[in-house]
Amino acid sequence: MKNSASLVTRRLLLAMGLSASIHRAQAGPAPQLRLLMVRRKGCTYCAQWDREIAPIYADHPEGRLAPLIMVDVDGPYPDGLALARMPWLTPGFILLRDGQEIGRYEGYPGADRFFPMLRGLINEADRWG
Known part of the structure; x- marks a missing residue:
């Protein structure tokens, strides 16, 4: 009986996983x-x-969540970007979702503050979907 219940449970979990996928x-x-x-x-x-x-x-969790694209301030910029405004201060870090700006940080805050700053931008983006 225990094996039968276990089999049913596994089948149910598999079906739920397939449904979610x-x-x-x-x-x-x-x-x-x-x-x-x-x-x-x-x-x-x-x-x-x-x-x-x-x-x-690229090895940092935030780097895996938001792969890097580098551009010169004078361009060329990738096609299809929707930025709130053109950047002028360097370095500038603009978080994009499908090419649309969802957050920005201008200036380099230093090694100890860079990833927390980026994590904040990502968390803010997640909150607003």
Whole structure:
């Protein structure tokens, strides 16, 4: 009897998992977050970011959630971006969801504050969906 109940439970869990997977697939792909870093040649804070953050960015949880795109402040910018305003201060960090700006941080806050700042932008984006 115990094996029968266990089998029913496993089948029910499997069916629930498949149902959730089908629902997610029907809803379409999850929105994609990206972090746009706007930089300028000769920017000392950009160079500092390159030394302190660039080597570890992709391995950090926030880096995996929001892969990096780098652009020069003068462009060219990727097609399809919807920014609140054109950036002018470097480095600038613009969080994008499917190419639309959802948060921005201008200036480099230093190695100890960069990832908490980015986590705050991501959390704010999650809160507003």
